Each structure stands twice: as C-alpha cells, then as structure tokens.
Amino acid sequence: MKLYRADMHIHTCLSPCGDWGMSPKAIARKSRQMGMDIIAVCDHNTAENAGSAIRAGQNYGITVLPGMEICSKEEVHVLAIFETVDRALAMQAFVYDHLPGKNSPNLWGDQIVVDENDEVVDENSRLLIGATSLSLYEVVDKVNYFNGLCIASHIDRPAFGIISNLGFIPEDLRFSALEVSWRISMREAAGLIPDIAGFPCITSSDAHYIEDVGKAWTGLMMEAPTFTEIRNAFEGRLGRRIVHRDTARKEDG
C-alpha cells in the first residue's frame, strides 16, 4: 500500500467566488506541483467543470474526482463526490431542479464553464452561490442514493457549516466524513467540536485561488487512487485508512 495525498475540495472558475485563474488545466498543473495524487473539484451547486477537470488531470497524472459543494436550505455546505461524471451530473440535475434564482455577475462573480485546454465553453446563469430548497437530509440521502461520498464542509467555520448553522450533527445524518478546514489541526478540532468523535475526518484546501491548491490535504493509505479505495480508507476497511498530515509526513518518509 502507498500513501496518497488528496485535496478533495477545490473550486474552479465556475464557482462565482472562484478566481478566473482556476481553470481545470491550471488546477491540475498546480496539484501536480504540490505533490497531490488525488483532487476533487467541488463547485457550488454544480459539476459542469468536472469532466474537463478529469481530462486535465489525466494530462498531468492526477486523479480527479467529480464533485460539487451543495448548499442545503439551512445554508449548510456539503461536499458530494462521485465515482463518475454521469453520477455527478445526475446529482447536479436534482440540485438544479431545486436551485432558485439567476446569477448577477457584478454581485457574486462570473461562472465560467471551460474545457481542459482553458477554452471558455459557456457561462452558467444560475444563482450557484445560492441555497437550494433541499433540506440537509434530502441532500445527504440523494448523495448516498447515487453512491457518492457525502462530506460536511468546513465544520469548524462560523458560516455555512453544520455546527455553525444547526448547532450539532444529528445522529441519523449519513455523512461519509467531515471536513475540518485547513485553519486548525485535527487535535484542535476534536477539542472544539466533540461531535466529530467517531466520524472519519479529512482536511482540504477549499481553494478559490490557484496559490491555495494543495495547501492542505489528507493522506490516504490504500492500494490505488480510486473512488472505491477512498471509501475503504474513509471506513477503515481492508487495512485502508486516513493518515492525518502530521503523521503522513513521517510515513511518507
């Protein structure tokens, strides 16, 4: 087995708050530079740049997983990461059916769909920054229905997190993992938020600018950089496991 470095929360230029420099190609190149093996692109309420990111990743030897960061009606952000683009797009269709409003680029930012060669393909006109009309339960259930990884975003942050907005993690919500932001260590998070005990925890960059890609990552000890192996690592099955960064550095030699 080998230690893989995964930054599983990266925005592209399709997120209104994502910088124009966040093209799939630039992200793949930077991920490579930063020593990442696996990344997931998770734009707000959309996966339209996921296919390009996967193709760009192939050109740079990076495994890219298609994902999105969905905003529930409680304004809790949830990462939904899938095995295939088809499943991500199926989830996207469900999200779009429950996402009201139109974007105002001057208020929220541009939403650019690009291909793997940095060519602009389209501009998304939906209010991607907005909240869906879906409850957190509906979001989590649907992600699980499409066999995705469902990860509560930046649970230590004061906005758009499950702890900040709902106070605690309901026991019957079927998260695959929780994301602790790069701002604090896992030890600090465990002290601040007792609820996370028992959940697999990851950390990631939540990059909106190219210089932030790969600045935080989660170590995954597994056989291959595949979706199934990542799930096994989350669940601690077959000897696969999450290795937190301080430990990962040592194990990485």
Next chain:
Amino acid sequence: MQAADLAAQFNLTVVAGKKGLERTVSGGHCGDLLSEVMANAPVGCVWLTIQVHQNIIAVALLKEMAAIILTGGNRPDEETMAKADAEKIPVMVSDQRTYGLAGQLYSAGVV
C-alpha cells in the same frame, strides 16, 4: 434617517463602508440565513445579523441596504470589510443582541 444617524443615535461603531453613511434608512430586517434575507429584506433597510462572511455585502447590495449591523459583539471578516469599503455599504457593530437592538430601533421609528 441616514445610516450616520443610526450610528450616532444607537451608539454603534462603524467599522467599514464609511463612504456610504449618507444612505437613507427605510425599514429594518433581522436574519442570519442569507437566502431568507435575500427573499424578505425590504429595499433600503438596515439589516441586523450575526453573519460576518463577505457574502453579506453582496446581499446588502442586492437589497440596496442602508447599513448592516453586526450584533452580539461579532466583527466582520477582513474580506467583508474590504468589500464594504469598495461598495460603500456601512458595516456597524454592536455588543447588544439582535432582539434588544431591534427593539430599540423599532421603538425609535425605524419601521
């Protein structure tokens, strides 16, 4: 009433967006879910919230708000202050909780 009068009358500290203090206040709104505020806040209102994320400035622009008051001792993020300055949206802070401050504003005729 202008945003500047609010700050003076209710002992609020203006921490950003000072160039917008001549904005006229018409009505008020309390809320911390941005989607709810976007849907229901009246145009030109003063908005009381505990949300400090930079998205509050875009919401304020959308509703042409007169000012944002962060209650309960909350302070804006740095990005929030930069956006408030750029967009001339006054951001004020108060140690009072939303309920109490809203009551004072309402009693004083900010309705």
